[in-house]
Amino acid sequence: MPEIKTIAVLGAGTMGNGIAHVCARSGFLVLLCDVEQGFLNRGLAAIEKNLAREVAKEKITPQQAQEARERIAPTLDRDALAVCDFAIEAATEKFDIKSALFGDLDRILPPEAILASNTSSISITKLAAQISRPAQVIGMHFFNPVPVMQLVEVIRGMQTSQSTFDTVQSLAKQLGKTPVEVNDAAGFVSNRVLMPLINEAIFAVMEGVATPEAIDQVFQLGMAHPMGPLTLADFIGLDVCLDIMRVLVEGTGDPKYRPCPLLVRMVDAGWLGRKSGRGFYSYA
Numbered sequence: 310m311p312e313i314k315t316i317a318v319l320g321a322g323t324m325g326n327g328i329a330h331v332c333a334r335s336g337f338l339v340l341l342c343d344v345e346q347g348f349l350n351r352g353l354a355a356i357e358k359n360l361a362r363e364v365a366k367e368k369i370t371p372q373q374a375q376e377a378r379e380r381i382a383p384t385l386d387r388d389a390l391a392v393c394d395f396a397i398e399a400a401t402e403k404f405d406i407k408s409a410l411f412g413d414l415d416r417i418l419p420p421e422a423i424l425a426s427n428t429s430s431i432s433i434t435k436l437a438a439q440i441s442r443p444a445q446v447i448g449m450h451f452f453n454p455v456p457v458m459q460l461v462e463v464i465r466g467m468q469t470s471q472s473t474f475d476t477v478q479s480l481a482k483q484l485g486k487t488p489v490e491v492n493d494a495a496g497f498v499s500n501r502v503l504m505p506l507i508n509e510a511i512f513a514v515m516e517g518v519a520t521p522e523a524i525d526q527v528f529q530l531g532m533a534h535p536m537g538p539l540t541l542a543d544f545i546g547l548d549v550c551l552d553i554m555r556v557l558v559e560g561t562g563d564p565k566y567r568p569c570p571l572l573v574r575m576v577d578a579g580w581l582g583r584k585s586g587r588g589f590y591s592y593a
C-alpha cells in the first residue's frame with residue numbers, strides 16, 4: 310500500500326474545501342487546486358470559518374487549527390500536483406469536466422498515485438476507462454458538510470483493484486470517517502434514493518401542494534430530518550441536484566428520474582441555493 314503524505318484536492322467549492330479541511334486536520338499535506346483565484350479564496354475562507362467553529366466547540370485546539378491551516382497550500386497550477394501521492398477530485402458534477410481533469414491528473418501525478426472522485430452519481434467505470442491507470446481509480450464520496458458527516462461511500466469501478474479499495478478504506482478511517490462499500494450504479498445508494506426525494510419535494514412546490522416552509526416542516530417534525538428537503542437542496546446546490554437527476558435519468562433510462570421543471574428553471578435563473586444567495590430561500 311503506497312504511503313500517502315500529500316493529497317491533491319481538485320475543486321475548492323462546497324465539497325472541496327471540506328475535504329481539504331478534513332485531510333489537513335488529519336495530518337496530511339494538501340494542495341487545494343481550483344480554476345479561479347476567487348474560488349480558492351472562498352474555499353480557504355470556508356475552511357477558516359469551519360476550523361474556528363471547531364475550536365469554539367473545543368473539538369480541536371487553536372494549535373491544531375493553526376497546524377491544519379498551515380498544511381493546506383492553494384494553487385491554480387495543476388502541474389504543481391506532481392508532488393501528490395493521492396488525488397480527490399471534487400469539481401463540477403459534469404462528466405466532461407471530470408473526464409478532462411482525470412486525464413490531466415493521470416499525466417501529472419506519480420504512476421502509483423490513486424485518483425479518487427467525490428462524484429455524487431457519475432460512473433467510476435466510465436471515468437476510469439479514459440486513463441492509463443484504471444485500477445487506481447475509485448469513488449470516494451463524502452457528504453455535506455464534510456467536517457461533520459460520518460459517511461464516505463466507497464465505489465469500485467469495474468477496473469478498481471483490491472489494493473486501491475483497501476487503501477481508500479484505510480484512508481477514510483484515518484480521516485475519521487466510516488467507509489461503506491457500494492456498487493457503481495447511477496447515483497450509488499445515497500443519491501439514487503435521496504435525490505428523487507428532493508425532486509419530488511420540488512414537484513410538490515411546483516404543483517402547489519404546500520409551501521417550501523411547510524414541506525420542510527413536514528420532514529423535520531414528521532421524520533426528524535435535521536433539514537427539510539428544500540433547505541437541503543439549497544445546501545447541496547440546486548445545480549448539483551439537477552446534474553445528479555440528469556445522471557440518474559440518463560444512466561437508468563427511467564423517466565421517473567426526470568428533473569422537476571421548476572428545478573430546471575431555478576438553475577437557469579442562477580438560483581443555486583446557499584452558494585448563490587438564493588434558492589428556495591434567500592440567504593443574506
Ligand SMILES: CC(=O)CC(=O)SCCNC(=O)CCNC(=O)[C@H](O)C(C)(C)COP(=O)(O)OP(=O)(O)OC[C@H]1O[C@@H](n2cnc3c(N)ncnc32)[C@H](O)[C@@H]1OP(=O)(O)O
Nearest residue numbers: 359362366368429451452453454456457499500535536545
Ligand atoms: C449531494 C451528495 O452527493 C451527498 C450529500 O452530501 S447529501 C447531503 C447530506 N447532508 C445532510 O443531509 C445534512 C443535513 N443537515 C444536518 O445534518 C445539519 O443541519 C447540519 C449538520 C448541517 C447543521 O446542524 P445543526 O444542528 O442545524 O446546526 P449546528 O448545531 O450549528 O451544527 C451541528 C454541527 O455541525 C457543524 N456545522 C454546521 N454547519 C456546518 C457547515 N456548513 N460546515 C461545517 N460544519 C458545520 C457545527 O459546528 C456542529 O458541530 P458539532 O456537532 O461538532 O457541534
Ligand SMILES: NC(=O)C1=CN([C@@H]2O[C@H](COP(=O)(O)OP(=O)(O)OC[C@H]3O[C@@H](n4cnc5c(N)ncnc54)[C@H](OP(=O)(O)O)[C@@H]3O)[C@@H](O)[C@H]2O)C=CC1
Nearest residue numbers: 320322323324325343344348399400401402428429453545
Ligand atoms: N454539494 C454537495 O452537497 C455534494 C456534492 N458532491 C459532489 O462533489 C463535487 C463538487 O460539488 P460541489 O463542491 O457542490 O460543487 P461546487 O460548484 O460548489 O464546486 C465545484 C468547484 O470545482 C471547480 N472546478 C470546475 N472545474 C474545475 C477544474 N477543471 N479543476 C479544478 N476545479 C474545477 C469549480 O470552479 P467553477 O465554478 O469556476 O467551475 C468550483 O469551484 C461534484 O461532483 C458533486 O456532485 C458530493 C457530495 C455532496
